[in-house]
Amino acid sequence: MRYHLIASRARHDTRDWQVKRRERTRQLIELDGLVAKSGLIDLTDDDRAVIFGILVEAAARLRGEDKDQSIMVWRRRGKRAFEDDSINDHLR
Known part of the structure; x- marks a missing residue:
């Protein structure tokens, strides 16, 4: 019985960690898209x-x-x- 409780908590903790990781990954991808959309990558020759x-x-x-x-x-x-x-997307 105790093992099941520990295993259940571990699964829950893992799921929470995975959800937070996915949210952070999505945020980073969106920010990357904004940097690219702004033209900064091309304008700086991708100089980080x-x-x-x-x-x-x-x-x-x-x-x-x-x-x-x-x-x-x-x-x-x-x-x-x-x-x-x-507007430009609709004209293409």
């Missing part, structure tokens, strides 16, 4: 240090006093880019 530097710079700006302004501008640009891309 440059791409990381851009992200570090954005994070620094988000830690600054102009955080809300930066978010507003970036959100507007992102939405516009998604809309433009959606």
Whole structure:
């Protein structure tokens, strides 16, 4: 009986771990897609240090006093880019 309880907990823990891992994998794939869609890979010749530097710079700006302004501008640009891309997809 005790073995069944331990085995059941182990299966549950494994499932939780697998669900969290799948969620993280999906998030990373989506972020990779956004980096590619933005053109950063081509524009930097796939230089990971440059791409990381851009992200570090954005994070620094988000830690600054102009955080809300930066978010507003970036959100507007992102939405516009998604809309433009959606229109272009329909025209192809």
